[in-house]
Amino acid sequence: MKKILIVDDDPELRQLLATYLARHGFDALLLPDTRKLDEYLDRYQPQLVVLDLMMPGEDGLAACRRLRARGETRPVIMLTARDEPVDRVLGLEMGADDYVGKPFDPRELVARIDAVLRRGARLPAAPDPAGGVVCFGRWRFDRGARRLLCNSQEVALTSGEFALLNALVGNAHQPMRRERLLELTRGEDSESYDRSVDVQMHRLRRLIEDDPAHPRYLQTVWGIGYVFVGDAAGLAPVAASAP
Numbered sequence: 001m002k003k004i005l006i007v008d009d010d011p012e013l014r015q016l017l018a019t020y021l022a023r024h025g026f027d028a029l030l031l032p033d034t035r036k037l038d039e040y041l042d043r044y045q046p047q048l049v050v051l052d053l054m055m056p057g058e059d060g061l062a063a064c065r066r067l068r069a070r071g072e073t074r075p076v077i078m079l080t081a082r083d084e085p086v087d088r089v090l091g092l093e094m095g096a097d098d099y100v101g102k103p104f105d106p107r108e109l110v111a112r113i114d115a116v117l118r119r120g121a122r123l124p125a126a127p128d129p130a131g132g133v134v135c136f137g138r139w140r141f142d143r144g145a146r147r148l149l150c151n152s153q154e155v156a157l158t159s160g161e162f163a164l165l166n167a168l169v170g171n172a173h174q175p176m177r178r179e180r181l182l183e184l185t186r187g188e189d190s191e192s193y194d195r196s197v198d199v200q201m202h203r204l205r206r207l208i209e210d211d212p213a214h215p216r217y218l219q220t221v222w223g224i225g226y227v228f229v230g231d232a233a234g235l236a237p238v239a240a241s242a243p
Contacts (some may be wrong), residue, residue: 001027003046004113007034007063008079009055017050020106026113034058041072048113053080053091061094068095071156075116077109092199097160134169136217136230139208141169148207155207160185164200168218168228175221201226 004026008014011032018028029044031037033055040046049067051060058066064076078091081102091099097116100109134141140149146162148155157165163185168176176184178197185197205212221227 001025002048002117003027003029003044005029005031005037005040005044005046005049007031007037007049007055007060008052009033010052017106017109021110021113024110026110034060034063037063037067041067041074046074048075048077048117050077050079050109050113051096053078061091064091064096065094068158073156073158075159077112077116079104079109092196093202095158095203097158134172134230139217141165143169157207160196160200161204161207164197165204165228168226169230172228172230175224175227177225181225197225 002025004021006014006017006021006028008017009032014030014032018030021028029040029046031040034051034057037049041049051063053060060078060080064078067076075097076095077098077100078096079100079102080091098112100112132143134143138151141147142149143166146157148157148162148165164181167181167184181197185200201218202212205215205218208217209215217229219227219229
């Protein structure tokens with residue numbers, strides 16, 4: 001049974017979600033705030049975290065940002081009464097994988113959980129055995145092992161970040177439309193927020209580029225989308241070496 005960690009300060013909502021998720025084959029772990037969040041992640045290893053944005057103490061955005069900064073890659077769905085587009089973008093920029101605004105039908109949350117978990121298991125977010133290793137600048141991107149290394153130090157990627165970088169590297173020097181990138185990274189039936197590609201790109205540039213405002217490798221093609229421009233010598237995939 002897949003474990004879902006629900007972090008929300010509303011006790012009635014927590015119990016409602018626990019009951020509903022149990023009916024759909026999930027084991028819900030419940031927390032009223034983030035004080036024991038790290039402990040629960042390490043001890044129970046949930047497959048996905050549902051984080052309320054507005055909580056006393058550390059709020060959901062701060063918690064999500066902290067988890068991503070420490071290398072936590074498991075999916076996060078933000079849950080909040082604030083449903084403005086700017087809040088969606090902010091949540092995604094902090095590392096959330098999806099966003100559900102209150103009030104909501106529990107069926108919608110279950111559908112979102114299923115979609116995010118499927119997305120993580122699909123090929124775009126999974127290792128690419130045929131991709132080999134692509135080197136650019138001080139970076140080494142092992143598509144087969146789903147690893148990004150900088151000067152031999154591994155940098156953690158979320159499933160969405162890996163999927164986007166993998167799609168761009170696999171189509172190096174070919175401008176890619178946002179719609180096509182969304183299909184490659186989220187699936188053709190994706191209903192993801194239409195700025196999610198831009199948000200993922202923003203996060204990747206902050207990881208990879210020396211100057212994210214003037215990217216060398218992850219460039220914008222105005223009116224189209226994005227393109228990966230690698231070093232000529234490093235574009236040909238090479239066989240992955242043993243770690």
